[in-house]
Amino acid sequence: MTEPLGSATATLPAELDLLIIGGGVMGLSIAYNLAREAKARRGGPPLGKIAVVERSYLVSGASGRNGGGVRMQWGDAGNVALMRESIEICRGLAQDLDINLWFRQGGYLFLARTESGERRLHRNVAVHERVGAPTRLLAAREALEIAPQLDVSEVRVAAYNPEDGVVFPWPFVWGYAGRAVEAGVVIRTHTGVTRLEPSERGGFVASLASGERIWARKVINATGAWSIELNRALGIELPNHPHRHEILSSEPLKPFLDPLVVDLETGLYFSQSTRGEIVTGITMPDPPGREPDRDVQLGSSLRFLSNVSRALIRVLPLARFLKPLRQWAGPYDISPDGDAIVGPSPGHPDLIQVCGFTGHGFMMAPALGRLLARNLLFDEAHPMLERWDPCRFRDGRELRREDMIIG
């Protein structure tokens, strides 16, 4: 039997057209979309042999540890357009993947309590209006109508987009995996790639923890916060780095909160999952004097619990009567300019980077998988690919700094 979620014993061909390293939402969305696009366009190039190799189990990394927010409220037109596309895909994705994704469009509500926050929201909404996104500014009392439990006494202005929403992240990964396996993609779990070397005949040879050696014409590094190690071994220096981000969910409650709420001042975000849990996190600056993480750290802290509790109670006062159910951490894969790092690697054009999503990769994965698949199969251009070019740091072409990065 072919396991729809991959397995530790799935047979890997010795030679591949494409090896995707990392069975997170990125790698699997790409695998699924390659199969889907190849099938949709008859007469195009054949799909070839594709395998996804995952070091642990599916959803073990950041794809299984995030808050599941999906929003088009970004600070510049490129990201707004990209996320509009992602949200449009999400609307029918449960049916495409044949699995419940619990995508609920309850909107995103950004609250500004300071003058500079107010300016940010005004500026964003102007951008959104220009590209026709349904984001609008709200007065504090209008925000209260959307989320009646909030304390809006300090709120100067709010921004609301009713098409933003939340998902349950895990089934995205399983759904993409199931469809990819159906289309002939091999998914090998519990198997790490220990070494990647350029091959004399072109392409790469990957050594696996199982002892196997596999040749692949092209390789995608979709290991997110774990990508640095693999890149460094090949002499590829990219400026992304891992950052521990903590998150928690509360005891389950009956539905009371439709939107995902963001408090711009503290970087607090919270939403209510289908199971009724309040899922919340907050921007936590590193302790003073601490160097940025070089390796992925996944510990939990009391410092996070207390900071998120204070910030949450300030915006949602009834939370003081409630209890957290569990806390955990996941790795952000931070890119210095806030833009992802996607495309052929400097010096190694057959190694495609898909990293640097800075804590927002999950929501972008549906759109990214499609546009990258079209690019790889049909050489189709996309404005974001130019912007995400991994060579931009080497060439000094850093474009802008996205400022709607939350958490």
Place this chain on the structure above:
Amino acid sequence: MSRARPLLVPVEPGPRTVNIRVDEALVEARPEDTLATALIAVGSLMTSRSPKYRRPRGAFCLTGDCGTCLVRVDGRPNVRACTTPVREGMRVSSQNTYRPRRLDPTALVDSVFRRGMDHHHLMVHPRVVNQVMQELARNLTGYGELPEGADERRCEHLEHELPVVILGAGPAGRAAAREFERRGIAHRLIERKDRRQLDAELELGEVSPTNMLLGCGVFAVYGDPRAGVPTPESAARGRLLLAASELIPSIEASPELERLHGFRPRHLVLALGTREPMLPFANNDLPGIVGARGLLLALRRAKARIAGPCVVVGEGERAERAQAELDELRSPSAPKVERVTLDRIERAIGSTRIEALVLRDRRLPCALLAIAAPLAPAHELATAAGAQVRFDGAGFAVVRDDRGHCARLDRSDVWACGDLVGTMGASAAARDGERVAGHVADALALAEPEENEHG
């Protein structure tokens, strides 16, 4: 519900009663009662419906571990009935159920999905049906309603640095505390049970340790947030951080107080004991199916006897002893406590609570079914502190060296004793606690002088 036959009766008629309101009914409880024993006493066992199949659920472990006796108390959602003492005028509601219970339409979900429900693939197509299903699912999951009209709780925070903290006032923890006391080593024994519960558990004639913090649940062990930060301050501290919550009930005019403690011990002695796991048989989720140990402890605390048919499930010495002890705590009017082994059970039957056990050869009336399975060590805080565990046939037992040392987190040492390292029984656990405390004392004596402080 007040007309139902009582399931528990007092050993001696109490001097006064405590009146609480449970959903629409008035329930007379006694000062010794927890909410769980008050509810079991009147045969009101169902506290909620389950999130998926909408089945009746009630208290199982009776020791504050499982999650199914959550009720709404005085406007606060999701409060554990088994660890909440009753108070005059308390307002209690069941959760995630529609009233009247017998007419709750959501109870039909269980029959409609008789063959099981794969929530990943339930009504995915077409999209419009999927959306209706999602909205329904959203309303049927989640337990508590939002808090409303709840009394404000006073909250405060205290930090402690001391050489030794012991977690768990079972036989091993109590013996370890007495050993530290005897040697004059500053220490604190932390226990989540309240005084009344602990007193009910002390051996006859046993003196309770003096330096205890009762009613205080340690909810996490963290690495020191300052560890790894290159400042002189971290070098001085850099110990593991135990975080605990102590709930002090409101007395007269003073409001309820929740005190958040942070402990930074040089040595952490874990004596957390074990938990009662569930046994697999058909309808093992019915209200009235409880842990044998939890039931015994609850009866001793509430000074109550079993007044209905009670059956023990399990084999071996522990199950036999549970049967004998429960039988001693049986009212003369109730039938003798029976015992069956798991392999003889076909299924349990009942509607909102267990009514009988269907065995291979007969049907056994049953109002309380006490599970006496091999006990599983409460390993969570130990693994969080970095200890290794191994599956010992019943649960995950903490691995330690000859002296009892099991981990080192930052500049703190972690030790384990008693049933936490594998079930050994009360008297062996007490000896083990004393022995490990001796090794901890030796380690303290050997340590650098500046590492030793007395708090």
Place this chain on the structure above:
Amino acid sequence: MADRTFVCRCEDVTTSELDHAIALGLTTIEELKRYTGFGTGPCQGKECLATVALELIRRGVITAGEVQPFTARPPIEPVSFGALATVPDPFGEPGIETESES
């Protein structure tokens, strides 16, 4: 009432759901937890983890020597957001508006 045997009562996970997940090729405690949902409810595994481990060993999915618990997630005992909010940040409060944070 339908006859069901539960391994996790918080999240309504039955032995047949566990079997279904095993048949999909899932073999470790962590991935079975995520796919079936066992251990993610109010008890956070305190009631069900040992039971599931035993069921997996009985089914030959995993051996007693290799089975490990899933990572325990704090808080292990109840604590309110109200009480947690009283703990000061050891490095001072974050909360300056973060225009360029990560």
